[in-house]
Amino acid sequence: MAGQSSQVAVDGTNLSGLQTDPAAANAENVLPTDQHIFRLGTKHFSGSTDPIEADEWRSRLVRNFSSTRCPEDYKRESAVHFLEGDAHNWWLAVNKHTNESLQSFADFEDEFNRKYFPAEAWDRLEGRFLDLTHGRRAVREYEEEFNRLRRFVGRELEDETVQVRRFIRGLRPELRTHCSIRTFSTVGELVERVALLESNLANEAKLKTKSQSVPTGKTNDRKRKWDQIGSFHPRLHSTKPDSGPIQWQRLSDLFPLRPKRPLPK
Structure with a gap:
């Protein structure tokens, strides 16, 4: 049929059995x-x-x-x-x-x-993998860069156990210490554990900072007492040029010094 005769097979032969130009095919x-x-x-x-x-x-x-x-x-x-x-x-x-x-x-x-x-680029990437550290980035970001570079390492570093140790060695000290006491079979398992640990440590740090920012009761009591003293003695807040000595005199009236005892003869 006319419709089939115009169809071309992969090898350059149309359905009618006639040879066609392979380049055109x-x-x-x-x-x-x-x-x-x-x-x-x-x-x-x-x-x-x-x-x-x-x-x-x-x-x-x-x-x-x-x-x-x-x-x-x-x-x-x-x-x-x-x-x-x-x-x-x-x-x-x-x-x-x-x-x-x-x-x-x-x-x-x-x-x-x-x-x-080139081969030189392969060597540079393997060196970057060996020198890779966690730094200030998140664990997931560290994992992303780790996976990006791990495919360029030599055969001696392809073993999963070796790469687990390499990942731990690049972690920040506070995370590396916790991971060194456990055994991980895969890098993926290690990453999940470290990500959870990182989240817990961050939450603990937030709670600690929040508790330190709350003033104690004694500090508030001292502040209130001083405010009351100042309110009963307005001259303590005088802005006159000669108010300096007056302030010290008024304070000495409020807190008189004990008389000195005579030295024994």
């Missing part, structure tokens, strides 16, 4: 694939000096290829489609330098990592 299939990948949240990449940002873009692209069951032959073209700005100019230069010999997505990943995620 690829173009018809890549466009719907790119649309599906875009709907999954794939953003355009214009280049970055942050290796984590570059790696997150590449990782999301790989996940979306898997979700859409994108054929291997279309992955490289789809990846190039989502490049823009400096990143797209970089790929044009690479493609020209290699005489367009990089045809697979694996080749694209190798060149991408060499440019935006």
Whole structure:
């Protein structure tokens, strides 16, 4: 039928059995694939000096290829489609330098990592993970940065028990002391415990501050007594220039000094 003869299969053969241009067949299939990948949240990449940002873009692209069951032959073209700005100019230069010999997505990943995620960046991120501390941030924020960096560590640090110890070592001292007396099997379990402990310590600190700000009864009594004394003796509050000596005289009248005893002969 006429409607079926215009349909093209993936291998470049239409339903009538006639061969068509493979490039045209690829173009018809890549466009719907790119649309599906875009709907999954794939953003355009214009280049970055942050290796984590570059790696997150590449990782999301790989996940979306898997979700859409994108054929291997279309992955490289789809990846190039989502490049823009400096990143797209970089790929044009690479493609020209290699005489367009990089045809697979694996080749694209190798060149991408060499440019935006070199081995030196991996070493720096592993160092940031080892030096990471809790600081003044909340436990949840510390966990977020911990998880962001933990995927860049070497095999010797991938064990969950090792990472639990690493998380505890970076905690603030008041929290680390409480966690050192228990055993945790996962980082997630540890985080829940530390978050609860942090909340309890914060509540205790608020109650302590509130109790210290309430004045005692003796302080109020002394203040009231002094106010009464001042109210019965208005000259104590005189603003005249010569009121200074008068104030001292009036106070001595109120609180007379005991006479000194004569020294024994």
